[in-house]
Amino acid sequence: MLSAILVMILLGVVLGAILGYASIKFKVEGNPMVKKVGAVLPQTQCGQCGYAGCGPYAEAVARGEAAPNLCVPGGDAVAKNLADLLGVEFQPVGGGEGAGPKPRQVAFIDENNCIGCTACIKACPVDAIVGASKLMHTVLPDRCTGCELCVPACPVDCISMVPLEESIANWKWRYPVIEIKKAA
Amino acid sequence: MLHKFHGGVHPPEHKAESNSLPIGAAPLPRRLVVPLRQHIGAPARPVVEVGDRVLKGQMIGAADGFVSAAVHAPTSGIVSAVDLHAVPHPSGLPDLCITIDADGEERWIERQPLDYLAADRDAVRARLRDFGVVGLGGAVFPTSIKLDPGALRIGTLVLNGAECEPWITSDDRLMRERAAEIVEGVKIMAHLVQPERVLIGIEDNKPEAVTAMRAACSGTNFEVVAVPAQYPGGGEKQLIQVLTGKEVPSGGRPANIGVLCANAGTAYTVHRAVNHGEPVISRIVTVTGNVEKPQNFEVLIGTPLSEMVQLAGGAKAGTSHYIVGGPMMGFDLNNLAVPVAKAVNCVIAASPALFPPKPAAVPCIRCGQCAEVCPASLQPMELFWFSQSRNFDKARAYNLFDCIECGCCSYVCPSHIPLVSYYRFAKSEIAAQEREKKAAEQAKARFEFKQLREEREKAEKAARFAEKAAAAKAAAGEGDDPAAAAKKAAIQAAVERAKAKKAEAAAQAGQCDVTPIAAVETPAESLSPCPLPPTGEGDLESLRDGSLNTTEPP
Numbered sequence: 001m002l003s004a005i006l007v008m009i010l011l012g013v014v015l016g017a018i019l020g021y022a023s024i025k026f027k028v029e030g031n032p033m034v035k036k037v038g039a040v041l042p043q044t045q046c047g048q049c050g051y052a053g054c055g056p057y058a059e060a061v062a063r064g065e066a067a068p069n070l071c072v073p074g075g076d077a078v079a080k081n082l083a084d085l086l087g088v089e090f091q092p093v094g095g096g097e098g099a100g101p102k103p104r105q106v107a108f109i110d111e112n113n114c115i116g117c118t119a120c121i122k123a124c125p126v127d128a129i130v131g132a133s134k135l136m137h138t139v140l141p142d143r144c145t146g147c148e149l150c151v152p153a154c155p156v157d158c159i160s161m162v163p164l165e166e167s168i169a170n171w172k173w174r175y176p177v178i179e180i181k182k183a184a
Numbered sequence: 185m186l187h188k189f190h191g192g193v194h195p196p197e198h199k200a201e202s203n204s205l206p207i208g209a210a211p212l213p214r215r216l217v218v219p220l221r222q223h224i225g226a227p228a229r230p231v232v233e234v235g236d237r238v239l240k241g242q243m244i245g246a247a248d249g250f251v252s253a254a255v256h257a258p259t260s261g262i263v264s265a266v267d268l269h270a271v272p273h274p275s276g277l278p279d280l281c282i283t284i285d286a287d288g289e290e291r292w293i294e295r296q297p298l299d300y301l302a303a304d305r306d307a308v309r310a311r312l313r314d315f316g317v318v319g320l321g322g323a324v325f326p327t328s329i330k331l332d333p334g335a336l337r338i339g340t341l342v343l344n345g346a347e348c349e350p351w352i353t354s355d356d357r358l359m360r361e362r363a364a365e366i367v368e369g370v371k372i373m374a375h376l377v378q379p380e381r382v383l384i385g386i387e388d389n390k391p392e393a394v395t396a397m398r399a400a401c402s403g404t405n406f407e408v409v410a411v412p413a414q415y416p417g418g419g420e421k422q423l424i425q426v427l428t429g430k431e432v433p434s435g436g437r438p439a440n441i442g443v444l445c446a447n448a449g450t451a452y453t454v455h456r457a458v459n460h461g462e463p464v465i466s467r468i469v470t471v472t473g474n475v476e477k478p479q480n481f482e483v484l485i486g487t488p489l490s491e492m493v494q495l496a497g498g499a500k501a502g503t504s505h506y507i508v509g510g511p512m513m514g515f516d517l518n519n520l521a522v523p524v525a526k527a528v529n530c531v532i533a534a535s536p537a538l539f540p541p542k543p544a545a546v547p548c549i550r551c552g553q554c555a556e557v558c559p560a561s562l563q564p565m566e567l568f569w570f571s572q573s574r575n576f577d578k579a580r581a582y583n584l585f586d587c588i589e590c591g592c593c594s595y596v597c598p599s600h601i602p603l604v605s606y607y608r609f610a611k612s613e614i615a616a617q618e619r620e621k622k623a624a625e626q627a628k629a630r631f632e633f634k635q636l637r638e639e640r641e642k643a644e645k646a647a648r649f650a651e652k653a654a655a656a657k658a659a660a661g662e663g664d665d666p667a668a669a670a671k672k673a674a675i676q677a678a679v680e681r682a683k684a685k686k687a688e689a690a691a692q693a694g695q696c697d698v699t700p701i702a703a704v705e706t707p708a709e710s711l712s713p714c715p716l717p718p719t720g721e722g723d724l725e726s727l728r729d730g731s732l733n734t735t736e737p738p
Contacts (some may be wrong), residue, residue: 043624051630126560126630145627168221170619171275172612176605 033062040072040081045125046147048072049102053125061086069093073146104164106144111136114159123153187429191557192414193501193592194574195350195512202470202478203353203650207361209482212286212494216258216486217523218244219271219281223318224325225251230282235537236263241463245452255318256463258484260291271476272508274487274515281523284486295461300372308376308458315457316464316526321420321447322509324527327454329649330444331376339442341379341429341583343370345386345393345453346411346418349510352530354446357480359393362452363400369451372458372477377444382406383427384448387413389685415589418510420445422559432659434586449529462527469524471496473532476504489531499533507532511539512591514684543603544597554593554603560586564593568603571610579610587611 045053051057055102060066061082068082069091076092083090109120109129112135115135128144129181132139139150153160164170221227228245232238234384238257245255269281300308313328321344343366347355355542360364372384381601384401386394388410398408404442411417423445430441446454465485469492472478477498485494489506493499493573506517508528516534554564562583565612572581583609 038628039655041624042620043627043631045627054628055631099442120302127633127634128630143626143630166275166277168273168275168277168279170616171273171617173274173279173605173608175609176602 023061031062034058037061042074044073044145044147104142105146105161106164107159108162109137111138111159113156115156118151120150124148187426189236189425189559190561191559192721195593198351199353202472203356205479207482208297213487213491216284217269218255218486219279219283219525220245221255222526226257230266232263234263234266239291239293249613251381253318254719256465258465259286260289260488261286262507268509270519270522272525274530278280297461298458300458305376317449317457318526320449324483324735327450333439336439337442338379338444339375341374341382342424342445344385344423344445345448347419348415349512351472351532352392352470352510353472354480354529356390356393358468359448364395364449367400369455372454384408385411385423385427385694389413416559424731470530474500474535474538475533486523487515489522502535504536505534507534531718546599549598553596557592557596564603568606571606576614645678677679
């Protein structure tokens with residue numbers, strides 16, 4: 001009887017120690033889901049989902065507080081990937097009207113009208129605008145994510161969004177279509 | 185002993201049309217358009233300006249980045265434009281080109297041969313890079329990088345003279361007429377990678393080329409091997425398998441199995457660049473198909489394709505379009521104003537008689553013929569299925585990227601499905617997704633860094649403020665300090681001045697004369713009597729000064 005109790009206590013202590021050690025040694029920092037959701041998001045940091053960037057939105061989605069179909073730049077493709085990741089049913093972005101990913105745009109500063117106020121530089125989440133106070137600003141098109149956050153920030157409305165033009169560097173082969181012959 | 189690769193087809197060769205005449209010389213065109221993107225990797229960076237006088241062989245675009253190669257002026261003349269021009273590309277999109285108006289003098293730069301045996305190997309590679317030497321077999325990969333296997337040991341150097349694609353005979357003619365020079369180029373390549381053996385693979389439908397190359401190789405340990413003609417036996421991986429029996433692993437390069445493969449035309453340009461100091465400014469191009477006199481021509485890079493078709497006697501009646509490259513792997517072209525680039529080995533005038541339009545595609549019947557002929561041992565019907573349904577992950581899992589786009593599957597498909605078009609579509613979509621993913625990662629890193637920086641700045645600002653406040657407290661304890669008194673007086677004076685200005689401004693309200701100083705002190709008040717719209721000059725001034733204030737330390 002006594003030996004049985006001792007064995008059980010010993011067992012409990014040993015296993016408890018192992019578990020305690022494991023919980024310290026193999027501690028998972030943060031929610032691993034956040035990283036997975038973040039990898040699916042386009043990281044434009046535009047805030048169109050209602051959260052202050054892709055990171056907070058990823059956290060909200062991982063916690064189950066936000067719907068997975070709020071990412072406007074990602075469109076239905078991202079919403080579908082997120083729904084697959086979370087194991088929920090896919091809902092199209094923007095309440096059922098079916099939004100494809102927006103065509104890629106980049107901000108463009110009309111340098112003749114720029115007054116050098118640095119308001120857009122502060123608004124840009126990815127530091128894609130260079131310039132200094134009272135000096136002309138310009139957008140680095142390779143770094144611009146097209147989030148449009150700089151557009152309302154500009155006091156003289158000199159920023160416009162221009163669609164990224166197709167060039168040989170970003171050209172893609174088209175989906176093969178079989179031409180229907182004209183009826184004679 | 186020769187080996188076999190999986191699959192392959194035997195399309196009609198159509199080589200006799202153009203391989204009987206010697207390589208023709210082309211007259212100097214009046215105007216040459218040299219694309220800056222003639223190789224895989226980063227396009228060359230232009231180093232000349234409009235109006236510059238250039239010599240034949242002068243570098244006009246410098247290699248930009250690691251995977252890149254230079255481009256050169258094909259003749260002497262004046263740079264008349266550096267702008268977008270139509271280029272030979274399946275997209276039909278324009279690209280940055282340098283246009284040179286020929287002066288007809290053909291004045292060369294000073295040509296300096298390089299003694300490659302005495303020179304450092306890296307110096308030889310640098311010469312190849314600066315002389316624009318790229319793989320002329322079609323992939324146009326910079327040769328300087330290819331000939332630098334690093335830690336990988338190269339046991340076999342393969343010279344590719346197979347030229348398996350129908351209609352094309354440019355390598356055939358080059359090997360027949362300039363075998364000795366090709367062999368000189370191979371010697372340079374062999375010096376750079378130090379292989380144990382050198383194999384020269386030529387398809388057995390080119391007996392004259394085999395004989396010429398054998399004669400040129402006498403006295404060397406290079407071995408010329410006639411390989412059975414079968415499309416796509418000139419594919420790098422296929423030729424290596426036939427010659428060595430070794431298969432390049434999925435996703436790998438030939439260097440991974442100790443083999444390096446280069447095209448015969450490339451070897452020729454290596455020789456010209458190293459032993460003669462001549463950069464790549466011309467190449468041999470087959471002009472064939474529905475033209476009067478099909479022939480090979482040595483043409484300057486930048487020559488318009490229309491002039492080349494004229495060289496071959498012009499297109500015959502019934503020509504519907506043109507094909508750049510061969511009929512199996514080439515692409516259609518509607519615009520003959522495009523120039524010859526380093527990758528252009530053949531121009532075919534196509535007519536419905538020579539290339540009858542394919543019947544409309546019908547559904548796949550899963551006959552499996554495509555899998556039987558696939559030289560990469562893939563399952564084309566599955567790849568088609570996944571590409572068609574945009575199931576890119578699955579297509580990738582079925583090794584879509586091992587597809588060499590040879591077109592054997594499309595050639596045999598009884599349902600006439602344009603299979604390769606589907607694979608090209610899927611490949612470029614996947615590549616675009618990868619690019620976007622990379623951009624997203626970069627954006628995330630930049631965003632996180634910006635947040636970090638903003639927090640740090642905030643903390644620094646707070647620390648500075650606290651320091652100042654402490655200093656002020658200490659100063660107050662010491663009593664009236666002369667500096668502080670002076671500052672106070674200055675502020676008082678500024679306020680008085682502003683008041684006076686404001687009164688003046690109110691008096692002149694009709695003229696709306698708002699001075700910048702007033703705008704700084706009391707922007708809202710100074711603007712209120714002003715009938716200007718909010719984007720007026722006064723507003724701008726206040727904004728500018730407002731922004732200045734925010735950047736000043738508190």
